[in-house]
Amino acid sequence: MFAAKVYRQRREDLRRRMDAGLILFLGNSESPVNFADNCYPFRQDSCFLYYWGLDRPDLAALIDVDAGGEILFGDDLDSVAQVWTGPQTPLAEQAEAVAVNTVQPLAALAPKLEQARVAGRPIHVLPPYRDRHRLILARLFDLSPEAVEMQVSEPLLAIIIAQRSTKTAAEIAEIEAALAVTREMHIDAMAAVRPGCPEYKIAARLRGRCYAAGAAELAFAPILTSSGEVLHNPHHHQTLQNGQLVLNDSGAVSRRHYASDITRTFPVSGRFSQKQAEIYTIVLDAQLRAIELLRPGIAFREVHLAAMERIATGMVGLGLMRGDPVEIVAKGAHALFMPHGLGHMLGLDVHDMENLGEDRVGYSNAVPRSDQFGLSALRLGRELAEGFVVTVEPGLYFIPALIAQWRKEGRFSEHIRYDRLDAYVDFGGIRIEDDLHITATAARVLGPPIPKTISDVEAACAQ
């Protein structure tokens, strides 16, 4: 937890910016794997963590915008329950640590909400991403579970997104603590990879490094694969072969649950082939160009497009595409090789606040989302501001099924040299990702440096 005043200030800022009514926060409960007492690791809801700081299941909280009161709802475990859990700090004591004075049993929440509803007071709620919350909200508003989204409070969402988008120095320090662990995970993977080694052994080392460093958790299920062209590849069952690349997209979280998100791609043999080095150089050039452009006031969409232009320029230079890079990017022809977005917000969530709505977080009236293939997958398009933390993660991929489909359709055949792509059918994919803090005038790569140039990556592989 941060100091009590941090949470009090966050809630006060939120309350002052809201008009009227009650704001409801639902904390997460345990989530069973296969029966109630065998659970996934507990993860508190990020908005709950942000405003209330308390990291235990089965809590809820209310802010009364009109009267200014705050109530935390939850129950202490009795002595029988504590036989299993061990002694627990009383909730009232925990509440004090986050500057909350009023604690009531969880059972008091429903009558309180019903009373407000009968009185016609607005109850501001967030969109549910877990079924339990969906059911609670359905009961509260007397709606079917599917209709709950109708009640989501746009003013509340807008204020929360504005608050959470700007990271304080203490939050940046958390992300950098997570990155220190992430660096170890990545350097260890580079050094450990050998031809003949199964992917799961490297994935296991990654996880081990994370937990051994005292990091609370991984930020997401690591992608550690020689099939980097499968963008969210969760499998680790292949054996690494000489001549292949390994794509490692993984990150730890800090003790206060802030995420990190880093991708590196490196050769199984420890040395890039010429072909691999050529593609790698294009991706790195695009990434460095994007980083150079980051500053308050620039739309991230513009940064994405500038990076894509470098991708297209490189592919034209290699003879895999032809034509004017600006035209290629405007039409979206490069998306065959780079079908995802340049990056996203990062914070308590690895895709920060995505549960509040990707478009609400990443777009604005001034910058709406495109529906063009590739650009439509860009999670963040809006103008950047000082204090934002974003990822920058261009890539190049040779996806056999997509290439076959486009080739059959003759899609962008004026720009794509399909006849030359057969030589890349087994190439896989390359992505390079860093986490960036938008400063007053530019951006800073967060965390200790992680090998990224070809020579630094090869040196790390040789360790």
Ligand SMILES: [Mn+2]
């Ligand atoms: Mn990412």
